[in-house]
C-alpha cells in the first residue's frame with residue numbers, strides 16, 4: 076500500500092491541531108496506520124530549529140532570509156528522516172504545515188522573493204508534494220482571538236501585526252485557486268464536528284472510495 080501525505084494548513088488558530096487529532100483517531104479506527112507530525116519541529120533537530128524560530132524569550136533578532144533558511148533546513152531534515160521513510164512504509168502522514176506555509180508566511184506575509192522560496196521548497200523536499208492539502212479557512216481575527224484565548228504568551232509569528240496575518244490569508248486564497256486539484260478549502264468557521272465530517276468525505280473520495288460512510 077502506498078502512503079499518503081496529507082497536510083493541514085491555515086492561519087493562526089484555524090483549528091488544525093484538533094482536526095488532526097480527530098482525523099488520526101478516525102483513520103486508526105479503520106485500521107489505517109497514521110503518523111502525526113509537524114513543521115517546524117517534526118524531528119529532534121527540528122525541535123531545536125523550532126525553538127530558534129519561534130521562542131521570543133531573549134528577543135534575538137532573526138533576519139528574514141535566515142528565517143526562511145531555517146524553515147527550509149527543518150523541512151529538509153523532516154522529509155529525509157520522517158516523511159520519505161514513512162510514506163515508503165505505507166503510512167498516512169498527517170502533517171501540520173508544509174511548503175504552503177512558507178509561501179504564505181515568508182512569501183505573502185514577509186514579502187520575500189517567491190521564486191527563491193519555490194526553489195528552496197524544491198531543494199528541501201526533493202520535489203515531494205502533498206497528496207492533499209486541507210486548508211482550514213477561518214477569519215484572521217477569529218483565529219487570533221481563539222489562540223489568544225488559549226494562551227498567555229504569543230510566539231514570534233503570532234505577535235506580528237494583523238496586516239501580516241491578512242497577507243498570509245491572502246496567500247492561502249491564491250494558492251487554493253492555483254492548485255485546486257491538491258488544495259481543498261474547508262470552512263473552518265463551521266463546528267468541529269462539521270469540519271471533521273468534511274475532512275472524512277475528502278479523504279474517502281480521494282483515497283479510500285471503498286470505505287463505508
Ligand code: TYD
Pocket residue numbers: 087088113114115129146171172173174176177178180181230232233
Ligand atoms: P504552528 O505549529 O501552527 O503553531 P502553533 O503550534 O503555535 O499552533 O506553526 C508555527 C508557526 O510557524 C506559525 O506561526 C507559522 C510559522 N511557519 C512559517 O512562518 N513558515 C513555515 O514554513 C512554517 C512551516 C511555519
